Amino acid sequence: MALSHDAVVRLKTLGWALLLFLFLISAPLLWAASPLLLAGVVLVGALLGLMIHVARRLPRRARWSPDRTQAALIGAALLTGLVAAPIWWLVLQPALYPLAVPRVTLSDGRREVVFQGMVHVGSEQFYRSVAYDLLRAKAAGYVLFFEGVQPGTPEADAWLDAATQSGGDLNAQYAQIGDVCGLSFQGNFLAFVQRDEALDPAHLVTADVSVTEMYEEWQRLVAADPALAETLPASDGHGDGMFDMSSALQVAAGLKDSQKDLLAAVCKGIFSVVLGRAESPDALNRVILDFRNRRLAERIAALPDADIYITYGSAHFPGLFRELQAQDPAWRIMGTAWTAAILPPDEAAGRLQLAPP
Template sequence: MTDSATIVGAGSERFKLRLSAILWFLLFLGFLLGLPVLIEASPWILLGVVVLALLLAFPIAWLVRRCFSGQRRQHWRTSYFKAAVATLFTLSALLAAPLYYLALQTALRPLTVPQATLSNGTKTVIFQGMMHVGSEGFYKSVIYDLEKALSDGNVIYYEGVVSDPKGDAWFSQTLAGGGDLSANYEMLGDACGLQFQMNYFQFLREDMAARPDRHVNADVSTADMMQEYQRLEASDPGFAQAVHADQAKSKADDATDGGIGQIVNLLRGATPEQRSLVGTACRGWLTMTLARRTGPSALDPVILDFRNRKLAERILADSHQNIYMTYGAGHLPGLLADLQAADPAWEIRSLKWMRTIDTPEDLSGAIE
């Protein structure tokens, strides 16, 4: 019996040692992953974590010695040292974990937009889904396809609500949050380490000037949207009630969440390493936010439905048989439905998906 108990006890000790070794390895791995993040964020943060670990180690070591009799057989300084190291490793991993989580969101759940070829047998429309901010590679690919479409004889349709003095103030206040949408998108792109789409369409300025008939702003004006909004507000009480409720909720959200403004404030005076960390977090946040399935907006009848109808009317009336268009991806289902309402022969002939958000390219070298 004694030999059997000794063997069981020895086996139990070996198991505890193996388990302890695994736990220490995992803690050390977490520390190694968290260390670069803390250093790049600020050496002061790392110093603060060390100080906090040293302080927390006192009650943790006391608690461990209180709960486990085996720990009381070792010297207090040994218990304290182990508690301090374990706490440091744990805090480092926990602080870095959210950033790694956001980075994984961008890598494992990428945002995509469609490039769909629509046709009714006689007219063909290539619908290139767009995002206002995205990765450099995405916009380069779009510009390449767009230039190829031009060389193939396509007319190009662009999204972009046309400025009109009659509706600009209303548009800014009602739909743009009281600001300039382009400026807001540029600010978002800068914070997230992404690009604003209009920066890449500048490459087409010369061709637009030389062949203006091939480049068409196919969107409505701010005055058109204001008139549609006023029409719906007067004719549909449910629309007006839903819009007012949405506006009240939006104001409440703005009051509790600084959003992109807080990110921009963080970037003022930030080092390149800190901007890189903020950009990683911002891209992950953007990926999660845009991937989240939400219900329809109260303003969809104006922002989507109205513009889709006008776009479908323009396509049907256009004498060109081949059209390449860059439009927000959310317009595709409604546009196809409107085209099919006029001619059931319209269908999607081909479809591919393009990734919009990725880690920025940062290539460098040295000439020896």
């Protein structure tokens, strides 16, 4: 059944309204990235719309008509929306699917172990709350266990750099990424608690392994299964992975304020998506996760009468819990609380509505 003239007019009006809305919510995002980017997308979209229109009307060979103008406008609006869509998707991720980390309370019936899941880069509010909990736990007599792989021999450090495609000081790298992404590095907030470790080693403990221990464990695994050696990424010894990241950070540091704001919003979305995924299978995880989990469980077992508060990467918890239960089946999860690790900034600007004097 053919639509009436009024129905066609209404549908066309609705269609143009939707296209206008799509363009209005997409164009500012591309403008913030670069006015040239917006101009290029609009131009390419208009040309694509024209090409499709001309291809459909080619036999008629008509001169320029309002239909061609409409085709150009439709193409420009649609392509602008398509290019902006993935950016919008990333920007909205922290609000739609917040990256939550657990705080799990464990007990074997005699003492309590609290595991606070961490991320290397997160929101300032999150780290402030963790630091406050650490101080409270220390005042209550808990032993504080901190994550932090200790330096190793030059050979071991070179192996880890090549295996992880990094280039040395990962902490400095995390701090730079935090600055670019409008986030914070965990070391900037927990260091003030750890700095007294030498004064109170009984209650402040860096419970992690050294790079040398990780390297020795990898060598042991490779000796038992030589095929593992082929799973590590090839390296030419020039640190290409770090060079690329360093170059990207340098470019980001030179962006305009509006571009930095957009990049920070996109970064938060990327962190929410990537860190929210389950840990992917990786042969190196047998050292980075499994080996360190075993050592952490051994450290917990070495203090049978102490309540312990642990700050470790969230990915470590499942393996740590398995290791604890393997040592003593009495270990149980007593409670779990969740905290968003990436939050909107808590700084806001407003205006007081004061009555005139």
